[in-house]
Amino acid sequence: MGIKMVKDECQMLLEALNKVSACYRHLVICVGGTSDSQNLREELKKIRRKARVLAVANKTRLITILRDKTITKDDRAEFERLWVLFSVCMEILEFDMRRALELGHEFPLNDPTKHRIQTGMIGSTSVVAARGMNIPNMKYEERSNIDTVDLNDLEQEINEVAEMTYEMEMKVNVLQWTVEAKQGPGSELKSTANAGASLAVRSVSGRGNDQLCHCDASKVVAGVMFGAVVIIAIVLAVCVVKLS
Structure with a gap:
């Protein structure tokens, strides 16, 4: 064998x-x-x-x-x-x-x-x-x-x-x-069938890369928005402390 x-x-x-x-x-x-x-x-x-x-x-x-x-x-x-x-x-x-x-x-x-x-x-x-x-x-x-x-x-x-x-x-x-x-x-x-499916997925890698880039861009935008919300919350908290 x-x-x-x-x-x-x-x-x-x-x-x-x-x-x-x-x-x-x-x-x-x-x-x-x-x-x-x-x-x-x-x-x-x-x-x-x-x-x-x-x-x-x-x-x-x-x-x-x-x-x-x-x-x-x-x-x-x-x-x-x-x-x-x-x-x-x-x-x-x-x-x-x-x-x-x-x-x-x-x-x-x-x-x-x-x-x-x-x-x-x-x-x-x-x-x-x-x-x-x-x-x-x-x-x-x-x-x-x-x-x-x-x-x-x-x-x-x-x-x-x-x-x-x-x-x-x-x-x-x-x-x-x-x-x-x-x-x-x-x-x-x-x-073997799953392996064939993997080859089919890799054959459209160009489209997959576009989707990946879109996904990454969405994560960046979400991160920026989250950071802005955190900064605004900190500023409001400081104002409240000073006014009190």
Whole structure:
């Protein structure tokens, strides 16, 4: 497999992991709220396990290529940037999993004495889960021990994510503050379609520059007007003090 193919595959895996992690974060907010349910807990389990599969695949490829001494300096720099993005995504995923664990302990489904938070969100969360998982809406059989089983599984999976992060740091020594970003935020996660859209935007850069100049001129005028108002206010305050 060529370097370019490996790079494209790592970028696609990272994009998928970022999408699934964002979906997981969105659903974690619902735990303990009025839209919390067994369906939500099951969807969270499926999404975090999907995220783990993507993370393991990306980790394996990045570790293999970054430990290869034959790749060029430019290729190594590109893979190190992907490694940093991957590490940050894993940290965010672990944080959200720990938050889901805390909320799960605080708001067990089978405890009627625990009042749900009135978040204003109601109804099923399956649509959001399907966006991250590409799975149809599902119904689950009621289980009396869902709180205990799910929270135990979640705690074990948090430990697995933490161990994965530790293994990454031990096998590949990439210092995040030494990696230079050559692209704008999120550029590595854009799809080919978005990249094409960016080229289309750049093709009309002349018109964009005109709009930018107009915007800058508007800011200058606003700044001058604000300064004049401040000066008038100071003069009036001085007059009032002298008259008093």
